[in-house]
Amino acid sequence: MRLFLSQDAAAKALGAEQVAEAIRAAAPTAEVVRTGSRGMVWLEPLLEVETSAGRIAFGPVAVADVPGLFADGVPAPDHPRCLGLTEELPWMKRQTRLTFARCGVIDPLDLAAYEAEGGLAGLRRALEMTPAEIVAEVTDSGLRGRGGAGFPTGIKWNTVLGAQAERKYIVCNADEGDSGTFADRMLMEGDPFCLIEGMAIAGLAVEASTGFIYLRSEYPDAIRTMQAAVVAARASGLLGPSVLGSGRAFDMEIRVGAGAYVCGEETSLLNSLEGRRPVVRAKPPLPALQGLFGRPTVVNNVITLASVPVILARGAAFYAGFGLGRSRGTMPLQIAGNVQYGGLFEAGFGLTLSEVVDDIAGGTASGRPVKAVQVGGPLGAYFPRALFDTPFGYEDYAARDGLIGHAGIVVFDDTADMLTQARFAMEFCAVESCGKCTPCRIGAVRGVEVLDRVTRGEPGQIELLQDLCETMRFGSLCALGGFTPYPVLSALSHFPDDFARERKAA
Amino acid sequence: MTADLPEGLQADEGLATEIRALLAEHAGREGPLLPILHAVQARFGHLPAPALPLIAAALGLSRAEIHGIASFYHDFRELPAGRHVLKLCRAEACQAVGGVALAETMRRTLGIDWGETTPDGRVTLEPVFCLGLCACGPAAMLDGTVIGRATPDRLTEAVA
Structure with a gap:
């Protein structure tokens, strides 16, 4: 009997280790393969049983369910926890899993299983191409930065390829600090070779032989x-002086962050890696030309790099065939907060917010009406129901004064107070500001003060807040100060009633 | 060269030997400071003040620079933590499912504020901005072990 049980952090947080232990006691001869997560967090811990028809899912499994599940040896399809074939579940069937194809399916550290499920095909093809051809393939795929900025990946790589230097670097930004996001975490825990393969391909493309993963x-x-x-x-020759026996070198190292949100900003991240105080650097120079240790550097998000293997394996046209407008390919949506069905849902760009929130997420977990949805992390705008027709795409969100960011979608019910949320955005910026530029360092502190005066019902504060937000937006050096106005102003403009406080008696 | 340092920054021989051994392990690495700070904290539970001049000297930096870098990050401590470290997520996804109320209850139950340690040295309470458990919040982490859909009862029991 072959069983599959997730060891993703979300599964562990919901008791997967205790379930694993109970299974060992109840079915000592069963082979339990620990996998990443399928992304259905509300069903974790999710147990799958291999059958001739495919894997059958049981979940969420509690320790108390285990003796009953194995009472007759093999978990039976008529058990109340049985969900049927995993691949036939609506959540799975509706997805286009390209980047997360193997996540939740294989043992993350089983390289043979990785290869059997399509891994390394992209790298093998890249090894037969010139650097310029690899860059062209990525450019043609339409892949854009999945960390949030949405810069075309192929153009960035082309800049690094064209830069003359003795040494170049591939830096993977795995400092996934945005609330409501966990795609990087799930990918690294569930299919780490995919990221390694993507970085190796990036190395071949720009002629870099050293990579760093900056992991929070x-x-x-x-x-x-x-x-x-x-x-x-x-050990297997995928990394090292001769990648897959090609004679071309690529190796990498994991570097651990130390709890600073701003290190997710690429220039702050580079300073942190170098061992400097991680303040933001002014651009130019672009990291592509003068990045890590002053050398040409590709800085890409985990999902950007992990999307490269499938692009090389199946071709640019295949990947570009998904999506809408200038947002090509797929995006792993991370559905979080107050939702009935939360987790990771990979789909081509273009789903409307209503489809995501009302349909896929099944509305709120509390059963109360949805009030606001914050898209794109702590620097993303709050969307009211009136904007739920917005299709998921870089330009479509920008056109509505929002951003898709790293595709975190956080749902709030009608108990949320948007003035409190706006204040939190300013408070967070004040705590996490690197301090280099004044609009962010001082502006965020002033923002908290202004919002406290709004809370006390003092007059004339809204205009001041708008003015301050404009200064932060246009005067800040990076997205932390520059985008904090998004949650603040969206809360203000879409939920003005929450900002209309009665003046309290002194 | 550490002889002229003020009191409190003098490393005793045992500490100096251990720090030098850690520094030797990181010799030749590109950008070694952050891994060194992590290694020192992993070994001692915090960054002992006398370690900083030794690190500074090895990397050709000033003590002020090391302090400026180490103090930038939330992770590094100047003093040892309690026997348990409880981190509670304060970010938006957890706020949407009762994270603020949970944090308030835990602060009251433990009788401490953020960054403080209970008088008996049992538990240190720290805020964290996102553990990546945003679909099963409120999220917490106790000594590196993740906890989803955290409740006051469950957390109180865990730190007992």
């Missing part, structure tokens, strides 16, 4: 899995 310390499970995967990749 808040993800201890991802750190362990990535470190083990790098060791395994090196």
Whole structure:
């Protein structure tokens, strides 16, 4: 009997380790393969049983369910926790899983299983191409930065390829600090070789032989899995002086962050990697020309790099065939907060917010009406129901004074107070500001003060707030100060009633 | 060269030997400071003040620079933490499912504020901005172990 049980941090947080232990006691002869997550967090811990028809899912499994599940040896399809074939579940069937194809399916550290499920095909093809051809393939795929900025990946790579230097670097930004996002974590815990393969292809494309993954310390499970995967990749010749026997070198190292949100900004991240105080650098120079240690550097998000293997394996046209407008390919949506069905849902760009929130997420977990949805992390705008027809795309969100960011979607019910949320955005910016530029360092502190005066019902504060937001937006050096106005102003413009406080008696 | 340092920054021989061994392990690495700070904190539970001049000297930086870098990050401590470290997520996805109320209850139950340690040294309470458990919040982490859909009862029991 072959069983599959997720060891993703979300599954562990919901008791997967205790379930694993109970299974070992109830079915000592069963082979339990620990996988990443399928992304259906509300069903974790999710147990799958291999059958001739495919894997059958059981979930959410509690420790108390385990003796009953194995009472007759094999978990039976008539058990109340049985959900049927995993691949036939609506959540799975509606997705286009390109980047997350193997996540939740294989043992993350089993390189043979990785290859059997389509892994390394992209890298093998890249090894037969010239750097310019690889860059052209990525450019033609339409892939844009999945970290949030949405810059075309092929153009960035082309700049690094064209830069003359003795040494170049591939830096993977795995400092996934945005609330409501966990795609990087899930990918690194569930399919780490995919990221390694993507970075190796990037190295071939721009002629860089050294990579760094800057991984946040808040993800201890991802750190362990990535470190083990790098060791395994090196032992098998996927990394090292001769990648897959090609004679071309690429190796990498995992570096752990230390709990600073701003280090997700690429120039701050580079300073952190170099061992400097991680303040933001002014651009230009672009990191592509003068990045890590002053050398030409590709800085890409985890999902950007992990999308490269499938693009190389199946071709630019295949990938570009998904999506809408200038947002090509797929995006792993992370559905979070107050939702009935939360988790990771990979789909081509273009789903409307209503489809995501009302349909896929099934509305709120509390059963109360949805009030607001914050898209794109702490620097993303709050969307009211009136804007739920917005299709998921870089330009479509920008046109409505929002951003898709790293595709985190956080749902709030009608108990949320949008003035409180706006104040939190300013408070967060004040706590996490690197301090280099005044609009962010001082502006965020002033923002908290102004919003406190709004709360006390003092007159004339809204105009001041709008003025301050304009200064932060246009005067800040990076997106932390520059985008904090998005949640603040969207809360103000879409939920003005929450800002109309009665003046309290002194 | 550490002889003229003020009191409190003098490393005793045992500490100095350990720090030098850690520094030797990181010799030759590109950008070694952050891994060194992590290694020192992993070994001692915090960054002992006398370690900083030794690190500074090895990397050709000033003590002020090391302090400026280490203090920038939330992770590094100047003093040891309690026996348990409880981190509670304060970010938006957890706020949407009762994270603020949970945090308030835990602060009251433990009788401490953010960054403080209970008088008996049992538990240190720290805020964290996102553990990537945004679909099963409120999220917490106790000594590196993740907890989803956290409740006051479950957390109180965990730190007992």
